[in-house]
Amino acid sequence: MQDMTLLLTALFLPLFPLSMVFNALFTRIQHVALRVILLATWPQIGLAILFTTDTAVPTWMLTWALITALLYAFRMLALRDVGQWTSFLATSWWAVLWLLATDHNQDTLQLYAIGLTIPFILLTLLSANLIKQFGAAYSGLHGGLAQSMPRFSGVLVVVILASIATPLFPNFFIMLKIILNTSSAMPIAILVLLVIWLLWSWAGVRLLQGLIVGTAKPGSEGEVSDIKTATSWLYALILITLVAGSVYFSGVFA
C-alpha cells in the first residue's frame, strides 16, 4: 500500500517515466487557463498524497528523483518550444522537491511548491502571448523580441531568471535549502544538484538567445504589439512580491 502511495506520488511529483503523463497532458492541453490550473495543482496533489503516509522516503527514490531532474534538465537544452520547456523545467524542479520530503512538513513543502511554480505560471501566460502573435512560442523562429516587444522581453527575461533559481527569487532559496538539507545525508547529491542548476541556467540562456536577440521579424498577422504598460507593471508587481515573500520566508524557515 505504501509503495502504491509512493508510486502515485511519483506521478504527481513526477519521476521518470511517470513524468511523461504530466508532460503529455501539458502538451495536449493548449488552453492557457487549463495549463495554469495543471501547473498549480499537479505538485500539490503529489504532496497531499505523499503526506497521507508516515513512511520515510527511501534513498533509492531520492536517487530516482535526482536522475529524473537531471534527465529533464539535460533534455531542456535542446528544446525550443517555450511550453515544452516550461513543463520540463517544472518536472525537473518538482522531482527535486523529493529531497525535502523527509525533513519538512506538508505546509512548508506546499508553500515551496507554490513559490517555485508561480514563475512557471507566468511563463505560461507569456508563452500564450507569443502564440497569439506569432502562431507559436518557439525559440529561433521569431527572434529580436527585444526590438519589437521591449516590455514583453524585459518581463520574459526576469521570469526565466526567476524560474532558473536566480538569487532573491523563491526558487533560489528553495534550491539553497535543498542543497543544505542534502549535504549531510547525500554529499554526492550536491554535485548532481549543482549540475542540474547549471543545466537549467544554460537552457534558460539558450531559450532567451533564440527569442530576445537578433533582428525582429513581423508577426503572423503583420505588426507585432507589445504588452501594455499596465500589464508589464502587473508582472513586475508579482515578481517583486515573489522576491519580498521569498526573502521574508527565507528568514522564517531558516
Add this chain to the structure above:
Amino acid sequence: MSLPLGTKLKIRSMIYIAGEPIPYFWPMRSFIHHNPLHALEHLPFKDAVSEGERLFHGRGYLPRTTYQGYLEQGKVDHEHLRQDIKTFLSTRDNINDIDEERCLMNLLTKTTQPVIQDHSLASSADLKAAFNGQVPTTDTSINIEQIKESLRQKLQGDRPVYEAIDALYGTEIGKELDELVIKSCLDFFDEGQSVWGMPEREQGFFCAWREVASCNAKLFVRGKDINKILEANKSPEGIICRVMETLQIPEENWVAYFTSELTRLHGWAGFVRWRASAKHYYWNEKYPADLVDFAAVRLIFALALLKEQARKHIPSTASEISNLIENHAEETYLRYELNSGSVLPAFAVQVEQALAIGNKKRIINVFNKYVINKRAHEASQQAKRLRQLAIAADCKIEALKNMSEDNLAKLVNTFSDFEKQEGYTWLRAMESHAMSQLLKGVSLQPEPKREKRPFVQAMFCIDTRSERIRRHLESVGDYQTFGIAGFFGIPVSFMELGKGSQSHLCPVLLTPKNLVLEMSVAEQLDVNAATAMKKAVHELKESIFGPFVTVEAIGILFGFDMLGKTLMPQTYHHWRSQFKKKKPPTHMLLDKLDREQADSIVRAVQRAVIVQAVHQEFKLETEQVSDGMVRELREASLGKLNDTVVFKQTLKLSNQQAKDFVKRLQDVYRITPAFSRIQLEQLARIGFSLDEQVNFVSQALRSIGMTKEFSRFILLFGHGSTSDNNPYESALDCGACGGNHGLVNARALAQMANKAEVRYRLRKQGIDIAEDAWFIPALHNTTTDELKLYDLDRLPSSHIVYIDRLRNGLLSASRLCAQERLPSLQIQETPREPAAAYREIERNSMDWSQVRPEWGLSRNAYFIIGRRALTHELTLEGRAFLHSYDYRVDTKRRLLENILTGPLVVGQWINMEHYFSTVDNERFGSGSKVYHNVADRFGVMTGNLSDLRTGLPSQTVLNKGLPYHEPLRLITVMEAPFEHAKQAIEAVVTVKYLVYNAWIRLLIIDPEEQLVCSYENGEWIKRPLSSLQKPVSPEEANTL
C-alpha cells in the same frame, strides 16, 4: 604528393578571380574611404547593388519606411516617383481589372510591409480561392519535383557545403569555422598588439599556421584531426585542390564557391587581399600572406568540421546533399523549413519531433499535412495583403475576386518585380529633389569687380566640412576662399621627425615619388628614452603576467588617469599636456640634393657607421679614432685601398685581423659600393627639383583659377581631427592625404610658393604673385573648428602688424562654425553662444567616452566644381565638396581632367562608403563603436571575435537608429560649357564609367548657354537653367 605547376597556377588564378569582388581593407591607421562595391563599378549601379546584395548578404537601399519618412519631410520628389511607376508599368502587360499605378503608388507611400511574400507552394489558383474565402483544393497534389528544384537552388551551386548542412541540421559549422579562421588570422597578422607572437611567421601564413595547427591538441581532442588533411599535400594550392575534390564540388563551380567562402569574412579577406598587393608594406614584407593561404586555411578547417559532423551520420559532401534532395526530398524540405526559420510556427514542434524520431512514414505524413497548410497559409496571407493594398488604393475588392488566374499571376509578378527594384525608385526620387533644390540656388552671375584685393585668400580642402568654415570666414571679413584637394596637388612621401617610416600623403590612387624629411631646428629629443618608456608601459599592459604582478604596485596610477579622463576631460587634458614634451620647431627638407651633396651625406653616414663599428668591436673611444683611420677603413671597404696601415698600427692588429674587420664592415655594416649606390638612389628621392616645385605651385593655383590679384596673406589650410580613444580617428582626417593630417602638404606648398626662384618662373608663365604675398600653412581642426597658423617664424616682419586682425577673424569663424555644428552633436539641441559652443566642442575632442566627436563627412551629397560665386549664396550645411575651378583658364581641359581623376574619384569613394554604411550598417558598415575592440593594431572587431569591421560605425551615419546621413549618390555639378565638360569626362575613363553607369549623378551647368545638362538613362538631357530656378525660401534652403 606535389601538385603540377599548371594546376597550382590554375588554383592561384581561380582564387585571384574569386577575390576580385572583395573590397580592399586598409589598416585603420590611415583610414581610406572606399566603395564597398568598387569591384562592381563596371556594372550599372542598379545591377551592381543587386550583385552586391547577393555576394555580401547585405541590403542595397534603405527600408521602405525610412523613405516614407523622407517623403513626409519633403525630401523626396513625389512626381518623380509617379513618373518612375509609369515608366515601370509601360514595360509590363496591362491588367485592366485594377488601377495598377494607383496600387503601386500606395504600395510605395502608404504600405509599410512588403506586399508580395516569397511563396514557394501557393499557385495563382490557390490565391484566387483565398480571395473568395475558400481553402485551396487538396486534390492538386504538391509537385515534389518543384520542391526538389527549389531545394537545389537553395542548397547547392556556389553555397558552401557547411552552410547547406547548417541550414538542414541546425548545426553551427559556419559560425565555428569563422571563429577558427579569425583566431588564426589574429595570431598571424598581429602587428605588435600581442607580446608573444606566433612562431615561424616569416615562412608565410599557411606554413606558420600549418606548424601550429599540426600540434593543436584542442583540435585533435575534438576529433578535428587536421594532420590527416595536411598530410595530403604540402602546398596551399594542393590542399585547396584536395579539399574541393573531397567535398565533391564540380570544378566549374570552384571560382564561385571560393567567392562565397571569401565573402563570409570579407573584412579579413579584404585585408589579406590589400596586404598582398601592398609591396611596400612592412608587415607583408616581414610576414607574407595572400588569399591562397587564407582560402587554404579556411577550407581545411571547413573539411575538418564537416568530417566531425559526418560521424553523426550527417552528410559532408556536395554529392551527399544532392542524394539527400533526390531520395529524401520530404525530409530535406522539412529540415530546411525548420532550421531556416520559415516553418509554420504551429507546426514547428510537430516537424521537429518527426525529424528527431526519423521514422520515414511519420515524416511523410507530417510533410503531406504541412505542405497543404503551408500552401493555404501562403495563399491566405498573400490575399490578405493584396486586399489591404487594394483598399488603401481605393480599388474595388471585387476586381481582385473576379480576376482570372492568369491576371492574378501577372499582378503578383508585377508587384513582386516592382518591390525588388523599389529602392532604386526611391533613391532616384530623393536625388531628383536634392538636385532641384541645389539648382534653385545656384548663381551664374559674374563675381562683382573688387575695388581692392581681399585681406586674406584662403585655400581649404574640398572636404564637406570646409564648406561651413569657409562660409563663416567669408562672413566675418574680407576673406576670399578657394577649394582644392587637401594634398594641394603635391603627392608627398613624408618622414616625420623621430619616425623611421614613411607616410604617403596623397590619395591612395597615387604613389608619391618625392620624399620630404622633417628636420628639427632645436636640440634633439631623447627619442630612445621616450621609446623605451612607451615600450615598457605597453609590455606591462599587454603581456599576460605584467598586469598580474604590477597591478598593486602601479595600478593606482592608471586609476588616476581613468578618473581624470572620465570626470574632468578638459581640465585633466590641459593639466596633463603640460608634462608632455612639445614637438620642437621643424623645417622640411624640400629641395633636391645635388650629386655632391648626396655624396657628402653618404660619406658622412659611412664614416659615422665606421666610428660606431670600431667602438663596438674594439672598444675604442671616439677621440681615439682618427679621421685618417676612418678614411682608410672606408676606402678599404669600398675596394679602393688594399691595406689599412693606421688602423693596424693603432690597434696592433695582424693583417688577417684587419682584413677580417674590413670584411665585417662590408658584410655586417654594409659599407660596400653596391649599398652606397642604393643610398644615393634613396637620397635622390628627397625633395623636389625647382622645375617640380614650379609645376606643383602653378598647377595648384591654376586648378582653382587663382592666377592674379594675390592678397597679402594666402592661407593654405590642411585639415585634421583630434579625438580620444577613437580607432576611427584617421577616418576623420584628410582623405586626399591618405587619411592623415593635411598640414605637411600645406607646409610644403607654402615653402615652395614663398621661394623667390619659384615666383620668378611663375611670373614668366603668367602667374604674377605679388611681392608682398605670403603663403602661410595652417590647420583646420575639424573636430574643434580651430584654425591654427604654422611656420609664423618665417613670416616677413612687414606682415606681423596684421597678425592680430587675422587671428581674430579666424577665431570668430571658428566660434560661429562651432555654434552651427553643436546642435547636431548634442542630445538636446540647445542653442549656445559662439564662445560657449566652441568650448563645448573642444571638450568633445578630449572626452574618451565620446563616440561621436564630430559627424565627419556624414550627409555629403554634392560635389561642386566651379567658381565660389556659383554657390556663394547657398547654405550647403557641410554637405558639399567644393572644388574651385574656372574653365576660362583651362582651355585644354587638363586641370578639369585632373580634378576628375583625383578629387572626384576620392569624393565618390567617400560618398559610396557613407551610402552603403547607412543603408546596411551591420553588413557594409561596422555597427556600433561601443562594442568595438582593436584587432592586431590595424582594425576593429565587434566583441572579442568577429570579422574585421569595414565601413563606418553607426555613430558616424546614424542618429538614434535612423539615418543621419541621407544616402544619395554623389550629385556632381560642373560649371563649364557642355562640350568642354563632356570631353573632359570622356577623357577620364574611370569617371566616364562612373557617370555612364550612374554611380554619380552629373549635372553640367553651361554658363554660356545657360543650360543644365544631365545624363539620365543613357542620354544627355539639356534644360534651360531658368526653367529650374525660382527663389529659394529659407525653409527650402534648409532642406538641402
